[in-house]
Amino acid sequence: MLHKTKHGVRVVDPINDNPGEILDELAESTATHHSDEVFRFSITEKLRTTVQEQVRKHQFSIMSATKRSEYSLVKYKLNQLKYLSELVGQDYIKQI
Structure with a gap:
């Protein structure tokens, strides 16, 4: 460099x-x-907070859909989480 x-x-x-x-x-x-x-990936604190909030929303949706046996919605939300995880490359998302 x-x-x-x-x-x-x-x-x-x-x-x-x-x-x-x-x-x-x-x-x-x-x-x-x-x-x-x-090159390094960087994320602002505001964006990190936004991503964490989105992860929490997906997590809640997954838990609610599981209780209602709506497994197609669970799969959809898990795919969204996977995409979000790949997009920002944050380990805490993968742990969910």
Whole structure:
């Protein structure tokens, strides 16, 4: 990462920059082979709270649907939880 940014960091202005120049610059650059070392997932506290609230809603829906034997709804809600877990990659969701 240091090697790639030693000549400066590219800041993209979607309004004023020329997309062709940006694409040319990207095409000429070397590929990142270990993206997990360069990019990190981050989540704000507000978004974390929102996700936790959504997880709680799904959890309540699953418990209620189980009591009513609505297993198709249980499956649907579990699939939503799985998707949410994959989307944000948070371990606490997988534990549910």
